[in-house]
Amino acid sequence: MMEAMNHITWREKIKGYKKDPFSALLLTLVVLSAIITVGVLISLIVYIIIKGVPNITPELFEWKYNTENVSMMPAIINTIIITALSLIFAVPIGIFSAIYLAEYAKKGNRLIPVVRLTTETLAGIPSIVFGLFGYLLFNIHFGWGYSMLGGALTLSIMILPLIMRTTEEALLSVSDAYREGSFGLGAGKLRTVFRIVLPSAVPGILSGVILAIGRIVGETAALLYPAGTATVVPSSVMQSGRTLAVHMYALLNEGFYIDQAYATAVVLLVLVIGINALSAFIAKKVGVKE
Amino acid sequence: MSKISISDLELHYSNFNALKNVNLEIPEKEITAYIGPSGCGKSTLLKSLNRMNDLIEGCKITGTVLLDGEDIYRGMDINLLRKRVGMVFQKPNPFPMTIYDNVAFGPRTHGVRSKVKLDEMVEKALRDAAIWDEVKDRLKKNALGMSGGQQQRLCIARALAVQPEVLLMDEPTSALDPISTSRIEDLALELKKEYTIVMVTHNMQQAARISDNTAFFLLGEVVEFDKTEELFSMPKDKRTEDYITGRFG
Numbered sequence: 001m002m003e004a005m006n007h008i009t010w011r012e013k014i015k016g017y018k019k020d021p022f023s024a025l026l027l028t029l030v031v032l033s034a035i036i037t038v039g040v041l042i043s044l045i046v047y048i049i050i051k052g053v054p055n056i057t058p059e060l061f062e063w064k065y066n067t068e069n070v071s072m073m074p075a076i077i078n079t080i081i082i083t084a085l086s087l088i089f090a091v092p093i094g095i096f097s098a099i100y101l102a103e104y105a106k107k108g109n110r111l112i113p114v115v116r117l118t119t120e121t122l123a124g125i126p127s128i129v130f131g132l133f134g135y136l137l138f139n140i141h142f143g144w145g146y147s148m149l150g151g152a153l154t155l156s157i158m159i160l161p162l163i164m165r166t167t168e169e170a171l172l173s174v175s176d177a178y179r180e181g182s183f184g185l186g187a188g189k190l191r192t193v194f195r196i197v198l199p200s201a202v203p204g205i206l207s208g209v210i211l212a213i214g215r216i217v218g219e220t221a222a223l224l225y226p227a228g229t230a231t232v233v234p235s236s237v238m239q240s241g242r243t244l245a246v247h248m249y250a251l252l253n254e255g256f257y258i259d260q261a262y263a264t265a266v267v268l269l270v271l272v273i274g275i276n277a278l279s280a281f282i283a284k285k286v287g288v289k290e
Numbered sequence: 291m292s293k294i295s296i297s298d299l300e301l302h303y304s305n306f307n308a309l310k311n312v313n314l315e316i317p318e319k320e321i322t323a324y325i326g327p328s329g330c331g332k333s334t335l336l337k338s339l340n341r342m343n344d345l346i347e348g349c350k351i352t353g354t355v356l357l358d359g360e361d362i363y364r365g366m367d368i369n370l371l372r373k374r375v376g377m378v379f380q381k382p383n384p385f386p387m388t389i390y391d392n393v394a395f396g397p398r399t400h401g402v403r404s405k406v407k408l409d410e411m412v413e414k415a416l417r418d419a420a421i422w423d424e425v426k427d428r429l430k431k432n433a434l435g436m437s438g439g440q441q442q443r444l445c446i447a448r449a450l451a452v453q454p455e456v457l458l459m460d461e462p463t464s465a466l467d468p469i470s471t472s473r474i475e476d477l478a479l480e481l482k483k484e485y486t487i488v489m490v491t492h493n494m495q496q497a498a499r500i501s502d503n504t505a506f507f508l509l510g511e512v513v514e515f516d517k518t519e520e521l522f523s524m525p526k527d528k529r530t531e532d533y534i535t536g537r538f539g
Contacts, residue, residue, distance in 0.1 A: 177381060178386075180379060181384075181385065182395070183342065184340065184342065184449070185372065185448065186372035187369070187396075187399045188369055191399055
């Protein structure tokens with residue numbers, strides 16, 4: 001019976017909209033917008049796959065880069081190194097400052113709005129500005145020259161607000177009942193935060209970290225200056241090395257290896273989509289648990 | 291003999307005077323019930339007995355609360371106080387971890403490390419909370435998978451595991467079905483042999499059924515405090531009578 005009532009045929013629908021042309025117009029607009037959004041994404045992916053997949057060859061994955069094979073293997077390894085280094089710096093600082101904001105700072109504390117404003121601002125700065133800052137500070141002022149460490153530190157500064165905010169949100173969404181329960185058993189603040197609140201917030205924090213990984217993997221502008229574009233896996237973090245995204249940018253920029261650039265794009269795309277899917281999956285898991 | 295004696299207690303939440311000149315004696319190894327309409331300050335008073343109100347900003351307390359003659363607001367370690375005065379909350383709030391870890395959390399907090407000792411304490415607490423038989427085969431399962439009534443008894447076990455002297459229960463059955471409620475009530479009657487229990491309840495029948503003493507609160511004041519039979523059979527104050535006969539509240 002309910003089903004019969006809810007079931008409206010297309011014909012009836014169109015008849016309804018004929019009576020109300022403004023609604024019909026709005027409906028067309030929203031449907032169109034949705035189609036455009038999805039369409040752009042799909043055509044982009046399809047385009048890259050068509051252009052890139054035929055160009056993926058075994059040589060592209062050889063251990064050493066030369067101008068013959070244009071291998072992206074060193075770039076893939078460098079991406080992993082830079083990602084790991086950036087996270088090592090950004091994750092602890094981000095998580096600890098979020099713990100301070102969410103758990104320790106008193107509500108009326110005047111430092112909180114300042115810290116929030118700073119992180120929001122930091123999040124809104126174009127990445128090339130981070131790149132320039134990193135270059136001036138690490139390469140010039142510290143005299144490191146092009147270095148993976150400088151690049152990783154620059155990226156840490158860039159992803160810090162992201163990690164901080166997702167962690168803060170995750171902490172704030174932990175039910176106060178847990179905190180009360182823990183305090184009620186005679187546990188102190190430290191034990192409550194680290195044994196009860198933080199473990200409950202882990203999935204949320206993790207999804208923030210994964211989003212941050214996505215940004216690192218896809219970043220070029222912030223890395224070009226501090227980390228440079230060397231095509232090798234450097235023997236130390238104090239030397240230059242390019243990540244996958246930078247590699248692709250360099251290939252396109254040089255103009256000789258457009259096909260290989262497309263192939264790199266496919267690998268990069270798969271990587272980023274994979275990371276985003278993982279993040280969405282984890283975020284969903286958080287949603288289920290209260 | 292009074293386990294806890296409260297004198298001249300005043301409590302303010304910023305501008306709101308939540309408790310006015312409260313004087314109460316809580317006898318040892320008996321159940322004392324606080325009844326009264328919502329917002330009358332009964333939960334607030336309960337929370338000031340283990341200083342849970344300290345967590346609320348803008349909360350100011352004057353007067354004294356003595357636990358075995360010691361002033362809990364002056365010179366007592368707050369974590370030791372909460373070890374001695376345990377609490378069970380309105381909504382069951384087991385931690386998102388295993389049943390075992392939930393119960394062991396308190397003892398571990400207070401420095402028990404030995405596995406043998408912990409096992410022993412966990413089992414005793416679960417037995418005392420009358421839930422051992424239901425959970426003994428799934429101690430390593432997540433506590434959030436239990437039913438509401440089981441969760442609340444687990445929370446009681448968790449509170450008992452730190453070997454408190456007093457157990458504060460803040461409407462412990464308001465989120466539970468009638469069967470779970472009666473199990474918790476039986477449990478409270480069992481527990482009063484060893485513990486002093488203070489229970490806030492919305493349910494007057496519950497207070498009448500299980501408590502030895504009842505305090506009736508209205509607008510932050512104790513209107514009447516007496517033996518439960520006395521208070522329910524011949525209330526001395528008109529307001530108490532109106533409340534327990536259901537004329538308001």
